[in-house]
Amino acid sequence: MIIQYSFYFMNFTKKHLAAFNISCRVLIALVGGYLFSALSAVLIAQLLPGDEINSIITGLMLSFIIYTVIVLFVFATKTTLRAGVGVFIPCIVMYVFYHYLNGITA
Amino acid sequence: MKSRFRQSMGWLHTWAGFAFAWLLFFIFVTGSLGYFENEIDRWMKPEIAIVDDAIDDFEILNSAKQQLTVLASDAEQWYLAYPSKRNPYIKISWLQPANAELGMPKQWHEEYLAPHTGKITPTRETSGGETLYRLHYNLHYVPAVVGYLITSLATLFMLIGLVTGVIIHKKIFIEFFTFRAGKGLRAWLDVHNVFSVLPLPFHLMITYSGLVLLMGISFSPVIDATYGEGKKMHRQFYNESKTENKQQQTINLNTADLSLKAELSHKPVLSLKTVLTDAKARYKNQTVSYLGIIDRNIADNTEQPSFQVWLDGNEGIEFATLLSYRLVDGQIQLEESLGKTHSAAKIYDILEHLHEGLFADTYLRWLYFISGLLGAAMIATSMIIWVKKRQNHPTKFIILIDKLNAAVVVGLPIAIAAYFWSNRLLPLAMSNRAEWELHSLFIVLAACACFCIVRAADKVWKSMLWIAATVYALLPIGNMLTTEHSLLASVQQGDWLMLGFDLSMLCFAGCFALAAVLLKTGQNETELTMKTNVKKNMKGVIKTC
Numbered sequence: 001m002i003i004q005y006s007f008y009f010m011n012f013t014k015k016h017l018a019a020f021n022i023s024c025r026v027l028i029a030l031v032g033g034y035l036f037s038a039l040s041a042v043l044i045a046q047l048l049p050g051d052e053i054n055s056i057i058t059g060l061m062l063s064f065i066i067y068t069v070i071v072l073f074v075f076a077t078k079t080t081l082r083a084g085v086g087v088f089i090p091c092i093v094m095y096v097f098y099h100y101l102n103g104i105t106a
Numbered sequence: 107m108k109s110r111f112r113q114s115m116g117w118l119h120t121w122a123g124f125a126f127a128w129l130l131f132f133i134f135v136t137g138s139l140g141y142f143e144n145e146i147d148r149w150m151k152p153e154i155a156i157v158d159d160a161i162d163d164f165e166i167l168n169s170a171k172q173q174l175t176v177l178a179s180d181a182e183q184w185y186l187a188y189p190s191k192r193n194p195y196i197k198i199s200w201l202q203p204a205n206a207e208l209g210m211p212k213q214w215h216e217e218y219l220a221p222h223t224g225k226i227t228p229t230r231e232t233s234g235g236e237t238l239y240r241l242h243y244n245l246h247y248v249p250a251v252v253g254y255l256i257t258s259l260a261t262l263f264m265l266i267g268l269v270t271g272v273i274i275h276k277k278i279f280i281e282f283f284t285f286r287a288g289k290g291l292r293a294w295l296d297v298h299n300v301f302s303v304l305p306l307p308f309h310l311m312i313t314y315s316g317l318v319l320l321m322g323i324s325f326s327p328v329i330d331a332t333y334g335e336g337k338k339m340h341r342q343f344y345n346e347s348k349t350e351n352k353q354q355q356t357i358n359l360n361t362a363d364l365s366l367k368a369e370l371s372h373k374p375v376l377s378l379k380t381v382l383t384d385a386k387a388r389y390k391n392q393t394v395s396y397l398g399i400i401d402r403n404i405a406d407n408t409e410q411p412s413f414q415v416w417l418d419g420n421e422g423i424e425f426a427t428l429l430s431y432r433l434v435d436g437q438i439q440l441e442e443s444l445g446k447t448h449s450a451a452k453i454y455d456i457l458e459h460l461h462e463g464l465f466a467d468t469y470l471r472w473l474y475f476i477s478g479l480l481g482a483a484m485i486a487t488s489m490i491i492w493v494k495k496r497q498n499h500p501t502k503f504i505i506l507i508d509k510l511n512a513a514v515v516v517g518l519p520i521a522i523a524a525y526f527w528s529n530r531l532l533p534l535a536m537s538n539r540a541e542w543e544l545h546s547l548f549i550v551l552a553a554c555a556c557f558c559i560v561r562a563a564d565k566v567w568k569s570m571l572w573i574a575a576t577v578y579a580l581l582p583i584g585n586m587l588t589t590e591h592s593l594l595a596s597v598q599q600g601d602w603l604m605l606g607f608d609l610s611m612l613c614f615a616g617c618f619a620l621a622a623v624l625l626k627t628g629q630n631e632t633e634l635t636m637k638t639n640v641k642k643n644m645k646g647v648i649k650t651c
Binding site for chain 1 (some may be wrong): 111115117118122230234262265266267270273282314317318321325327329330331332333345346347448449450451577
């Protein structure tokens with residue numbers, strides 16, 4: 001929201017704002033989506049019980065479905081900010097959790 | 107709220123598709139051609155002598171062994187492919203070790219044998235069907251990994267396009283049975299729906315499995331984080347996931363004929379001949395499709411060469427029974443594969459087999475091919491719709507996109523025809539001939555783009571379609587003039603692969619010509635016309651609607 005207000009102050013037109021919003025969403029969808037799906041694949045691989053190879057392959061195969069869902073989410077949410085928060089906060093949580101897990105097992 | 111959701115999904119559908127439409131069209135067309143890899147190969151190597159009568163397995167083995175001993179004495183692996191319905195010729199191949207003096211890397215060689223005489227049939231240097239279909243994921247001019255990543259990204263966009271496409275069509279089945287001919291944009295949308303919905307399961311399968319096939323590269327950080335970093339660990343991961351359950355038993359060789367028995371009385375000896383005899387005795391109802399030796403030249407005594415027999419591999423190598431024989435402590439050990447150990451690896455296997463369709467017989471293969479072309483047609487119609495929606499206020503940019511659409515949608519088939527033409531027209535002695543076949547494909551594609559940009563916007567589609575029709579129609583004639591394979595000769599010799607290829611080319615030519623005739627110029631154009639090869643199928647669908 002803050003970003004959007006500062007845009008009005010800086011005398012940008014609505015058109016510029018829309019272009020900026022869309023570029024942001026594309027970035028969040030592609031980069032954030034990749035991070036999100038890769039991290040969840042890692043966690044699936046580590047948390048699924050049983051054989052390691054099986055879990056890794058399962059994680060990898062699910063990652064594309066997760067990626068697709070994330071991209072849909074990013075473009076369906078109301079504001080760009082919400083999309084960014086919705087993608088990157090879970091990424092940070094997963095990243096921390098991944099290190100917490102490895103700290104215990106190592 | 108709901109309509110807003112659908113609206114944003116519609117936006118995503120449009121632009122995700124727009125971003126990669128040309129590349130995806132390229133991937134679908136070249137990938138579909140992969141289903142006829144062997145048939146294209148046969149056409150591009152017209153010298154190969156086909157086997158039209160049954161030859162004794164041992165006779166083939168003898169002549170193959172003679173040639174391999176001469177040509178590949180220091181090779182680590184030997185293979186012999188028996189004639190089958192899809193590959194009616196005798197092929198030997200071997201893995202030649204690297205030769206530092208000649209600067210040759212370790213590579214596979216293959217030669218074809220003439221039936222009965224057992225002599226090598228020299229074939230022209232060609233890229234063949236394999237290089238053509240590999241274009242759909244390695245893009246040839248970029249390093250392999252870059253090609254995999256770009257195609258993976260494009261495929262992800264395809265998946266997004268498919269999912270959003272399903273979301274935005276609330277009445278997907280009602281719309282499926284709607285065809286409003288002669289209504290411009292609406293007609294194109296209806297055609298787009300037909301091409302998308304009818305083979306939707308195929309599109310989803312091929313897209314998802316395509317992503318999964320390259321997942322080790324596109325999501326390699328995941329393997330880094332979970333299994334181990336670096337090339338070596340990745341290789342170990344692949345090897346471990348490929349582990350198979352095996353049934354091992356120590357056996358005595360079945361000896362059908364007495365001469366062999368005498369040979370074997372002293373100590374067990376493995377040779378291609380003895381394993382072939384044994385395999386034939388064990389599986390009486392199956393035909394042998396491949397024979398091979400692995401680790402031929404291992405010097406130390408711990409590892410012995412392994413002799414392999416594939417049975418019934420005609421319907422795709424993945425369904426073949428593989429017997430491998432090896433000497434262990436003076437005893438013969440027979441190993442039969444029982445499939446992958448890891449259940450997730452089995453699912454991966456199924457997806458891979460579904461994607462490649464190697465198991466498919468002739469009819470299913472055509473269905474695969476046509477489904478792939480329907481995918482290409484879906485993408486082509488989407489490009490046309492994108493332009494039509496913006497045609498009321500045409501800017502220079504939109505006209506340029508329309509022209510380039512023509513350069514891709516019709517230009518790519520023309521470029522592929524150029525690939526086939528170059529196989530017949532380039533001098534046989536030319537160096538790097540195989541490479542130049544591929545260059546001609548891309549040179550012609552670039553030439554098509556230039557032509558389309560220069561040509562007047564309202565004539566560009568029509569002229570391109572006529573060019574495509576001409577180059578395809580002339581292909582069988584070119585084949586007749588440059589080789590002795592005329593349509594008539596193919597019928598007389600029973601060379602169905604050659605005949606099938608030539609007839610398919612004529613059929614494509616007919617489709618392009620029909621599209622060009624039906625294409626009306628001007629504003630009110632193209633209501634009933636289709637700019638792709640699959641026109642006929644679409645007609646069938648429309649009639650039922």
